[in-house]
Amino acid sequence: MVEVHRLRHGSNAGQPITRRDGLLKVTGMARYAADNHPPGMLHAVIAAARIARGRVAALDVAAARAHPGVVQVMTPGNRPALALHPDDKSVPFSFRMDLLQDDRVRYAGQPIAVVIAETLEAATEGAALLAPRYEAEAVEVTLDAPGAFVPEAVGVGAPPEEHHGDMAAGLAAATRRIEATYETPMQFHNAMEPHGVVAAWDGDALSLDMPTQGFALTQMRLAAMFGIPAEGIHIRSPFLGGGFGSKLLTGPQVLGILAARLVGQPVKLVLTRAQMYGPVTHRAPTRQTLRLGAAADGALTALHHHVRTATSRFDDFIEPAAGASHTLYAAPAIATSYEALRLDTGTPGFMRAPGEASGSLALEVAMDEMAQACGMDPLDFRLRNYAEVEPISGKPFSSKALRDCYAEGAARFGWAGRPLAPRSMRDAEGRLVGWGIGTATFPAMMFQAEARAEIRRDGTGLVETGAHDMGQGAWTAFAQIAAESLGLDIGQVEFRSGRSDLPSAGIAGGSAHTATAGSAIQAAGEQAIARLAELALADPRSPLFGADNIGVVARGGRLVRWDDESRRDSFADILDRAGLESVEGRGNASADAEAASRYAMHSHGAVFAEVTVDPDLGQLRVTRLVGAFAAGRIINPRLVKSQYYGGMIWGVSFALHERAALDHRSGRVMNADLGEYHVPVNADIPSIEAILVEEEDPHVNALGVKGVGEIGITGTAGAVANAIWHATGVRVRRFPVAIEALM
Numbered sequence: 001m002v003e004v005h006r007l008r009h010g011s012n013a014g015q016p017i018t019r020r021d022g023l024l025k026v027t028g029m030a031r032y033a034a035d036n037h038p039p040g041m042l043h044a045v046i047a048a049a050r051i052a053r054g055r056v057a058a059l060d061v062a063a064a065r066a067h068p069g070v071v072q073v074m075t076p077g078n079r080p081a082l083a084l085h086p087d088d089k090s091v092p093f094s095f096r097m098d099l100l101q102d103d104r105v106r107y108a109g110q111p112i113a114v115v116i117a118e119t120l121e122a123a124t125e126g127a128a129l130l131a132p133r134y135e136a137e138a139v140e141v142t143l144d145a146p147g148a149f150v151p152e153a154v155g156v157g158a159p160p161e162e163h164h165g166d167m168a169a170g171l172a173a174a175t176r177r178i179e180a181t182y183e184t185p186m187q188f189h190n191a192m193e194p195h196g197v198v199a200a201w202d203g204d205a206l207s208l209d210m211p212t213q214g215f216a217l218t219q220m221r222l223a224a225m226f227g228i229p230a231e232g233i234h235i236r237s238p239f240l241g242g243g244f245g246s247k248l249l250t251g252p253q254v255l256g257i258l259a260a261r262l263v264g265q266p267v268k269l270v271l272t273r274a275q276m277y278g279p280v281t282h283r284a285p286t287r288q289t290l291r292l293g294a295a296a297d298g299a300l301t302a303l304h305h306h307v308r309t310a311t312s313r314f315d316d317f318i319e320p321a322a323g324a325s326h327t328l329y330a331a332p333a334i335a336t337s338y339e340a341l342r343l344d345t346g347t348p349g350f351m352r353a354p355g356e357a358s359g360s361l362a363l364e365v366a367m368d369e370m371a372q373a374c375g376m377d378p379l380d381f382r383l384r385n386y387a388e389v390e391p392i393s394g395k396p397f398s399s400k401a402l403r404d405c406y407a408e409g410a411a412r413f414g415w416a417g418r419p420l421a422p423r424s425m426r427d428a429e430g431r432l433v434g435w436g437i438g439t440a441t442f443p444a445m446m447f448q449a450e451a452r453a454e455i456r457r458d459g460t461g462l463v464e465t466g467a468h469d470m471g472q473g474a475w476t477a478f479a480q481i482a483a484e485s486l487g488l489d490i491g492q493v494e495f496r497s498g499r500s501d502l503p504s505a506g507i508a509g510g511s512a513h514t515a516t517a518g519s520a521i522q523a524a525g526e527q528a529i530a531r532l533a534e535l536a537l538a539d540p541r542s543p544l545f546g547a548d549n550i551g552v553v554a555r556g557g558r559l560v561r562w563d564d565e566s567r568r569d570s571f572a573d574i575l576d577r578a579g580l581e582s583v584e585g586r587g588n589a590s591a592d593a594e595a596a597s598r599y600a601m602h603s604h605g606a607v608f609a610e611v612t613v614d615p616d617l618g619q620l621r622v623t624r625l626v627g628a629f630a631a632g633r634i635i636n637p638r639l640v641k642s643q644y645y646g647g648m649i650w651g652v653s654f655a656l657h658e659r660a661a662l663d664h665r666s667g668r669v670m671n672a673d674l675g676e677y678h679v680p681v682n683a684d685i686p687s688i689e690a691i692l693v694e695e696e697d698p699h700v701n702a703l704g705v706k707g708v709g710e711i712g713i714t715g716t717a718g719a720v721a722n723a724i725w726h727a728t729g730v731r732v733r734r735f736p737v738a739i740e741a742l743m
């Protein structure tokens with residue numbers, strides 16, 4: 001076996017190169033799912049329920065069908081049969097779906113019919129003509145509803161209660177105790193690209209243009225639902241206009257596939273913006289109670305994090321909001337617990353930083369309240385309670401440069417000299433100024449991925465894996481990893497992806513796509529290089545002949561002898577002499593169970609926020625944000641900073657803007673549009689800085705990469721909330737912060 005040395009910090013990975021697909025995006029040439037128009041394609045439009053509970057008593061199908069251009073109306077009466085009931089969860093990682101299985105309505109916005117027409121306009125008008133008559137029942141849509149229960153599991157299977165140490169003793173030992181309850185709202189997915197599909201059947205083969213965060217997952221579920229072979233389902237998803245967890249699971253797009261089946265023609269179905277507030281999952285509301293005890297020196301003695309949240313009446317997803325309390329702060333006693341309600345809403349699900357986004361907000365504000373109670377600087381208080389090992393498990397961290405995050409972020413922000421007391425700072429216009437800090441954390445996960453690499457006779461490389469670019473720049477980061485592993489310049493590497501007929505890259509979720517698919521790409525590239533090295537070292541005509549015990553390294557399209565730069569052989573020459581068109585390598589990656597059993601793996605960060613508040617009007621602005629994050633090896637600093645900016649902006653949104661307002665009687669979302677469901681606009685976002693803190697992680701995976709996609713939200717919302725307190729002396733515990741709370 002030839003030893004092939006790994007060359008890190010080559011010319012590719014680690015470089016801040018711009019997106020390879022940037023030009024396509026900015027010129028409108030990138031083809032998103034809904035940009036496809038196969039010949040004979042019809043348009044489908046969903047009619048959605050206007051009640052949240054009850055049944056559809058009547059639909060005027062005749063009126064819709066009579067409308068010019070309308071081809072068919074799909075209702076529970078004529079919807080093609082499915083091999084698997086939409087409520088069947090036997091396929092792993094399934095959610096219950098509403099696919100016109102009956103006349104029941106389980107939440108407002110649930111699909112109740114689909115109108116298929118020659119034009120989008122005709123289908124839209126046809127859907128309006130259905131004029132449904134309902135038998136409505138009373139609904140419960142708030143966390144005040146009775147009937148809370150302890151869920152069987154939270155998130156994807158975590159236990160609903162976890163303990164470490166003696167809570168009663170911890171609280172008894174405290175000289176200061178706080179107990180406070182924090183409320184976070186229901187939030188809905190508003191990716192730029194709404195969910196959609198262009199579906200075409202050919203017998204039992206199915207061709208889909210559909211944004212997805214997971215090809216294999218989608219194929220598996222659709223195969224079971226339609227009773228067809230997974231290999232016959234071809235999905236193209238070259239670009240996604242955002243996913244954030246909502247495109248992991250195929251929901252209402254299945255109606256488009258059913259519609260195509262019904263009419264025997266290709267069908268396009270795209271959700272309207274308003275329809276995004278129904279069947280595509282949402283972030284669950286929470287009411288979180290934190291009980292903290294601390295000794296006179298500021299050391300935590302107890303930390304109890306209780307979460308009250310909601311799921312739907314018909315499914316079981318429970319937002320795992322207490323996770324951050326397992327890992328962030330050392331305390332001799334830690335307990336987390338959950339209770340949930342069944343509400344007449346759609347089922348909640350994954351939304352960027354699921355769990356930690358809501359949970360770390362509550363935890364970070366509670367930590368700030370305790371720092372205040374202890375008369376300590378909030379950063380000093382966090383350092384006083386720094387977890388050297390993961391508190392709940394006792395495991396060491398695979399890496400944790402959080403101290404550096406605190407130090408580098410604080411220095412950049414100018415935290416030193418922050419007055420302890422609130423209402424101590426003003427700007428030149430007399431506005432109150434406040435500074436707050438929040439700690440960021442998100443688990444570093446690994447799923448499963450495969451990749452294939454090829455070195456071709458012309459010396460170029462090819463790497464393939466069915467990965468997903470939601471806009472985060474995956475095509476670029478993966479090509480960089482591919483180029484590094486092949487010892488080629490990125491311009492010499494063709495990267496094929498975004499299709500289901502390539503080796504499975506698993507899912508783009510849990511901030512684990514680069515780590516997982518990237519590790520598979522690296523392994524595939526290294527195997528191709530190892531094959532090439534075997535050819536060269538066994539070939540007496542090669543300058544590398546006989547270098548077996550010394551080893552080689554791939555660089556600049558050549559194999560180079562490890563101990564002697566002058567002895568080298570180009571990929572093209574090696575293949576040429578061997579008479580081969582190419583060599584191939586295959587690689588895969590998955591979680592290392594052994595490493596995971598020994599180490600706690602998380603990304604970390606520290607976010608510092610400045611706000612100003614007009615003391616007369618309550619007008620609130622975030623004026624500065626500095627986030628310092630450590631997430632292992634950074635493949636592309638430019639793209640990673642973008643991820644952090646996006647996360648931090650969502651953190652501001654979480655603290656100040658986003659909230660779905662539900663009508664308590666009808667159960668409908670009253671602000672189901674981007675006019676009234678507020679997200680930050682450019683003017684809401686101040687100067688943002690993201691600092692990439694160096695961190696090496698030898699355990700997390702072969703690449704040393706942790707996740708960067710979700711962590712930015714987690715520190716930011718708390719930092720903003722804490723800055724508001726520092727500016728005003730008002731401790732807001734209900735989010736988003738309303739102006740009247742500051743008056």
Ligand code: MOS
Pocket residue numbers: 213243244245246248350351352353354508509510511
């Ligand atoms: Mo993420 S919420 O796992 O896409």
